[in-house]
Amino acid sequence: MNMFSNSQYKQLYGLIGYPLGHSFSQDYFNEKFAAERIDARYINFEIPTIEQVRTIVTENRNLAGFNVTIPYKEQIFSYLDEVDDEARAIGAVNVVKVERGANGAVRLVGYNSDYSAFGDSIAPMIKSNVHQAALVLGTGGASKAVAHALRRMGIEVVKVSRTKSGDGIITYDDLTPEVMVEHKIVVNATPVGMYPRVDACPPIPYETLTRQHICYDLLYNPDETLFMRRAAAQGATVKNGLEMLLLQAFMSWKIWRTY
Numbered sequence: 001m002n003m004f005s006n007s008q009y010k011q012l013y014g015l016i017g018y019p020l021g022h023s024f025s026q027d028y029f030n031e032k033f034a035a036e037r038i039d040a041r042y043i044n045f046e047i048p049t050i051e052q053v054r055t056i057v058t059e060n061r062n063l064a065g066f067n068v069t070i071p072y073k074e075q076i077f078s079y080l081d082e083v084d085d086e087a088r089a090i091g092a093v094n095v096v097k098v099e100r101g102a103n104g105a106v107r108l109v110g111y112n113s114d115y116s117a118f119g120d121s122i123a124p125m126i127k128s129n130v131h132q133a134a135l136v137l138g139t140g141g142a143s144k145a146v147a148h149a150l151r152r153m154g155i156e157v158v159k160v161s162r163t164k165s166g167d168g169i170i171t172y173d174d175l176t177p178e179v180m181v182e183h184k185i186v187v188n189a190t191p192v193g194m195y196p197r198v199d200a201c202p203p204i205p206y207e208t209l210t211r212q213h214i215c216y217d218l219l220y221n222p223d224e225t226l227f228m229r230r231a232a233a234q235g236a237t238v239k240n241g242l243e244m245l246l247l248q249a250f251m252s253w254k255i256w257r258t259y
Contacts, residue, residue, distance in 0.1 A: 073141025
């Protein structure tokens with residue numbers, strides 16, 4: 001049997017990325033399938049190159065959809081037959097629906113559920129008279145979704161990267177006390193601080209954070225990152241990405257079943 005083949009279930013779903021460790025999505029969906037007696041399975045497809053997505057789709061004729069994570073949220077575009085307008089505007093895809101025709105034809109349709117999940121998660125924390133500008137750490141697919149969500153909420157966004165790689169992007173060296181005071185939302189959309197490297201955190205000037213700041217970490221493993229601990233020590237309100245991930249998973253299921 002091919003290493004990617006999983007034919008014992010009526011429906012198969014999964015996650016592609018590299019590397020993949022513990023997966024919230026895998027646990028969430030398999031517990032859901034068991035509780036609701038759905039003949040389906042969700043597995044991790046850890047692939048070192050995006051080209052292997054073709055093998056996954058070909059070898060698993062029961063594959064109905066999959067999620068996409070680092071580092072393939074942007075690379076997946078080349079393998080899609082159609083992209084939802086919102087995902088195209090964001091420039092990143094994290095949900096793919098596999099449509100199979102009666103003649104065996106396969107169509108891959110890309111969506112983005114990250115932006116709505118993040119927006120719904122952070123919205124209750126935002127005070128419109130205080131939180132008018134945000135720093136988004138990172139420039140990858142996750143940061144694109146976060147920036148899109150914040151802008152749709154009327155919040156100004158500046159991205160922060162280790163190197164100045166384009167317009168609207170500043171470096172960590174540019175994070176002066178004045179910049180930090182002006183931007184009361186800080187979102188970590190990088191993998192820095194993720195298990196097992198739990199002793200790392202993005203190099204922002206934590207001493208400039210205040211009680212008015214929201215520091216949101218998209219990471220959820222560990223449940224309290226060093227970024228969150230250092231921000232909380234300054235009085236900032238902190239939150240991890242677990243709720244966002246749950247909302248994203250719920251939206252993924254809706255896409256796979258109804259769109």
